[in-house]
Amino acid sequence: MKNEYVAKFWQKWSIAVKIIPILLLVLILKTLSHKFGFEVIALNAIFTSLVGGTIFLLGFLISGVLSDYKESEKLPGELAASLESLHDEAHTMISVKNSKAAKDFLEYHKSFMQLLNDWLYKKEKTSAILKSVSKMNAFFIEMEKEGVQAGFIIRMKTEQNNLRKMIIRIHTIRDTDFIASGYAIVEALGVSIAVAMILIKMDKFYESLIFTMLVTFLISYMFFLIKDLDNPFDYSVHGESGTEVSLKPIHDLEKRLKENR
Numbered sequence: 001m002k003n004e005y006v007a008k009f010w011q012k013w014s015i016a017v018k019i020i021p022i023l024l025l026v027l028i029l030k031t032l033s034h035k036f037g038f039e040v041i042a043l044n045a046i047f048t049s050l051v052g053g054t055i056f057l058l059g060f061l062i063s064g065v066l067s068d069y070k071e072s073e074k075l076p077g078e079l080a081a082s083l084e085s086l087h088d089e090a091h092t093m094i095s096v097k098n099s100k101a102a103k104d105f106l107e108y109h110k111s112f113m114q115l116l117n118d119w120l121y122k123k124e125k126t127s128a129i130l131k132s133v134s135k136m137n138a139f140f141i142e143m144e145k146e147g148v149q150a151g152f153i154i155r156m157k158t159e160q161n162n163l164r165k166m167i168i169r170i171h172t173i174r175d176t177d178f179i180a181s182g183y184a185i186v187e188a189l190g191v192s193i194a195v196a197m198i199l200i201k202m203d204k205f206y207e208s209l210i211f212t213m214l215v216t217f218l219i220s221y222m223f224f225l226i227k228d229l230d231n232p233f234d235y236s237v238h239g240e241s242g243t244e245v246s247l248k249p250i251h252d253l254e255k256r257l258k259e260n261r
Contacts, residue, residue, distance in 0.1 A: 011241050015228065019220040026216045029198045030209055039201035039208075047196060051215060054189045058222045061182050065229045068173055072232040072245050079166050080249035082159040083113065086136075087257060089156050093148055101142035108139065113254060119167075120247065122236035126171045133164050174233040183227070190219045 010017075033039055041047075087109055093102035112132055119129040137160075140153050177183065194216055202208035228234075228243040240247055 014241065015221055015224045018224055019217065022220050023213060023216060026194055026198065026212060027209070030212050033198050034205050034208075039199055041196060041199045041201065043200050043202060047200070050189070051193060054186065054193060054219060055222075057182070057186055057189070058219070058226065061186065061226050062222070062229070065226055069229045069232050072170075072173055075166055075170055076245060076247050077249040079116070079163065080253040082162045082166070083109070084253055084256075085159045086156055089152055089159075093143065093152055097146065097148055099143055099146050099148055101139050101146055102148075104142070105136070105139040108136070116250070120233065120235055126167065129167055130164065133160060133167065136160050170233055174231050177230060186223055190223060193219060
């Protein structure tokens with residue numbers, strides 16, 4: 001129970017913890033700037049417009065990555081559904097035809113599930129998992145030789161094709177950055193605003209310090225959030241925490257299949 005609470009806490013506040021070093025650095029530099037008289041910039045409307053423009057750009061980026069993220073949330077469930085359908089069809093063929101090829105396929109199904117988990121954690125290459133999907137064809141050929149009804153094989157071929165599509169889609173999402181040039185300009189603006197905030201002079205130092213920390217926190221948090229959302233399948237680095245898409249449907253399927261053996 002304690003571990004579950006810690007996991008939920010980390011999932012909620014992981015990004016805030018990540019940016020603590022940035023906030024501490026800005027805090028120290030702002031304090032030193034005030035102490036040694038380096039606050040030489042006056043706060044004006046141009047600067048506030050620049051902050052507003054940066055926040056607008058962050059909004060544009062997050063709206064772009066959210067569309068991919070919403071689609072990504074569905075993929076583990078759809079993967080689990082296709083895998084379970086393949087398993088059920090093979091079981092049905094064993095019951096109806098006592099198919100040896102179907103029995104062999106169920107053994108292959110177990111190893112494929114493990115390979116899929118390894119691939120999601122980047123322990124296996126995409127080419128390897130796609131090759132394994134193609135290897136299912138050998139079992140379908142043997143089933144046809146045994147006289148299994150074409151309807152069973154067609155349904156399994158359909159699920160095989162669905163698996164291939166979802167694997168390629170996950171590969172594309174996790175290996176492609178959303179508008180790299182957009183990230184570059186946000187990084188440049190974020191650093192520029194942080195430097196300007198450190199050098200801006202206000203009448204009251206503590207008001208200036210609080211304003212500087214709030215703006216830095218907002219821009220840093222949003223940038224890290226967008227970067228995390230841009231790759232919702234980054235299990236090799238973060239595991240199944242933070243903003244990564246949950247693999248619970250696949251884990252639940254593994255438990256059900258073990259219970260039914």
